[in-house]
Amino acid sequence: MHRQGFPPVVPGSRPLRIGIGGPVGSGKTALVAALCRALAGRVSLAVVTNDIYTTEDADFLRAAGVLDPDRIAAVQTGCCPHTAVRDDISGNLDAVEDLEAAHADLELVVIESGGDNLTMTFSRGLADVQLFVIDVSGGDKVPRKGGPGVTRSDLLVVNKTDLAPHVGADLSVMARDAERMRPGTPVLFLSLRGEPGAAPVTDWVLAQLAAWREGNTVPVADAALGGGPGGGQPVDTPAAAG
Amino acid sequence: MGAGLLLLGDSRLPAGGHAHSGGLENAVARGEVHDLDTLTDFLLGRLYGTGAVQAAFAACAALAAGPYALDADGPWGELDTELDARTPSAPARASSRAQGRSLRRVARAAWPEEPWTALGVSPHHAVVLGAAASRARLDARGAAVLAATNTVNGPASAAVKLLSFDPIAVTVVLAEMAGHCDQVADEAAEAASTVMSDGDWDRLPAWSSPGLDMCAELHAREEVVHFAS
Ligand SMILES: Nc1nc2c(ncn2[C@@H]2O[C@H](COP(=O)(O)OP(=O)(O)OP(=O)(O)O)[C@@H](O)[C@H]2O)c(=O)[nH]1
Numbered sequence: 001m002h003r004q005g006f007p008p009v010v011p012g013s014r015p016l017r018i019g020i021g022g023p024v025g026s027g028k029t030a031l032v033a034a035l036c037r038a039l040a041g042r043v044s045l046a047v048v049t050n051d052i053y054t055t056e057d058a059d060f061l062r063a064a065g066v067l068d069p070d071r072i073a074a075v076q077t078g079c080c081p082h083t084a085v086r087d088d089i090s091g092n093l094d095a096v097e098d099l100e101a102a103h104a105d106l107e108l109v110v111i112e113s114g115g116d117n118l119t120m121t122f123s124r125g126l127a128d129v130q131l132f133v134i135d136v137s138g139g140d141k142v143p144r145k146g147g148p149g150v151t152r153s154d155l156l157v158v159n160k161t162d163l164a165p166h167v168g169a170d171l172s173v174m175a176r177d178a179e180r181m182r183p184g185t186p187v188l189f190l191s192l193r194g195e196p197g198a199a200p201v202t203d204w205v206l207a208q209l210a211a212w213r214e215g216n217t218v219p220v221a222d223a224a225l226g227g228g229p230g231g232g233q234p235v236d237t238p239a240a241a242g
Numbered sequence: 243m244g245a246g247l248l249l250l251g252d253s254r255l256p257a258g259g260h261a262h263s264g265g266l267e268n269a270v271a272r273g274e275v276h277d278l279d280t281l282t283d284f285l286l287g288r289l290y291g292t293g294a295v296q297a298a299f300a301a302c303a304a305l306a307a308g309p310y311a312l313d314a315d316g317p318w319g320e321l322d323t324e325l326d327a328r329t330p331s332a333p334a335r336a337s338s339r340a341q342g343r344s345l346r347r348v349a350r351a352a353w354p355e356e357p358w359t360a361l362g363v364s365p366h367h368a369v370v371l372g373a374a375a376s377r378a379r380l381d382a383r384g385a386a387v388l389a390a391t392n393t394v395n396g397p398a399s400a401a402v403k404l405l406s407f408d409p410i411a412v413t414v415v416l417a418e419m420a421g422h423c424d425q426v427a428d429e430a431a432e433a434a435s436t437v438m439s440d441g442d443w444d445r446l447p448a449w450s451s452p453g454l455d456m457c458a459e460l461h462a463r464e465e466v467v468h469f470a471s
């Protein structure tokens with residue numbers, strides 16, 4: 001018998017939950033803020049931040065004025081950011097459920113993990129789809145180091161391409177290694193300080209949301225890598241840029 | 243007592259415990275806990291104060307749930323009110339209810355046929371723990387052991403993270419604590435069986451822990467925290 005999650009996830013029956021993970025400072029919050037700005041007025045959304053130190057992430061979103069304060073919840077992770085999104089997702093589930101209860105019109109909940117390392121992934125019990133944000137300043141070797149964050153996320157985002165010339169990172173090497181580490185699954189190159197901005201990720205999120213609403217989302221990485229439960233349609237994603 | 247004890251006592255049980263330090267983070271922040279001796283004092287105070295109360299309520303809840311199926315008509319309202327009255331700090335009550343909510347999520351998944359909503363909108367952790375213990379085929383004393391050890395294990399593991407203690411040294415402290423946990427559980431189970439037969443709630447332990455209440459209050463006012471409590 002294949003055991004379902006608890007409660008079993010029925011695509012479209014509740015707001016889509018997207019996890020955004022990645023190392024410290026890679027640009028997760030900047031991406032969340034850009035998404036909020038891009039989707040404002042089009043999608044009713046809320047954000048959960050996980051932060052080992054402060055509610056700084058939540059404050060940043062509030063200060064940026066991109067989201068009403070009552071649509072942002074902060075979760076404490078007990079010094080273990082990966083535990084809070086993977087091994088024991090209770091605090092995050094409580095936060096998500098409270099936001100869903102408070103906002104009947106909610107369509108999308110974005111969960112930002114605390115900064116962690118390349119092994120971090122979201123539990124499928126918490127995030128329906130997940131993206132992993134790295135940046136070029138960690139060196140162009142990062143994609144080939146692998147780790148579940150890089151290999152199993154549904155979308156890999158390589159951020160801060162504007163810094164590539166300054167840190168000697170070769171984007172074509174990163175693209176090639178990423179393709180080898182996660183064959184057939186999407187990789188997007190971004191600079192949140194200029195072009196292309198968050199537009200490619202916004203398109204990807206909207207594609208996931210459209211599929212979810214139709215009741216047929218399946219995590220892209222699981223489908224491509226042959227893991228996880230089957231029974232849905234892979235979602236078309238914009239081609240990798242960069 | 244069988245595997246149910248290990249199931250519910252496992253620190254990896256995904257019921258939110260990892261994010262709660264039981265006041266230890268604040269005690270560390272104020273310099274009250276800074277070495278293994280002060281940690282030991284903190285844990286003993288916690289165990290014989292709130293630990294004894296939590297253990298008694300978990301034991302009552304195990305008896306109230308009953309041995310065969312979770313009794314929807316048990317004295318859940320009384321247990322809720324009585325435990326509230328013994329938890330003067332509002333943040334401490336909130337943390338107890340938050341952990342109760344998380345544990346009930348797990349229990350509901352594990353034993354879906356039981357009427358978990360009977361425990362209330364947002365039940366206290368000790369009450370859910372006792373009810374879950376009975377579903378895991380533990381008796382009242384087993385539930386009390388779980389609650390007693392839970393009051394020291396969480397802060398001990400938070401101390402490893404916050405103060406970089408040697409985890410083996412902290413395990414030595416917990417090993418010394420085990421006998422105390424058993425003693426607290428014995429007394430809790432006895433009190434619970436008396437009270438559950440005569441309904442005299444006043445006879446349940448009501449130890450106050452003003453130091454811990456202070457920790458809970460100050461923690462909730464803190465800008466920078468790693469733990470939810
Ligand atoms: N040059 C450049 N800087 C960026 C880019 N994206 C984000 N940053 C900057 O990188 C720093 C970290 O960004 P955050 O969004 O806070 O990173 P984070 O991943 O949320 O960090 P943690 O939550 O602390 O792990 C900030 O100073 C951002 O302004 C980018 O594309 N280019």
Ligand SMILES: [Mg+2]
Nearest residue numbers: 028029057112
């Ligand atoms: Mg951030």
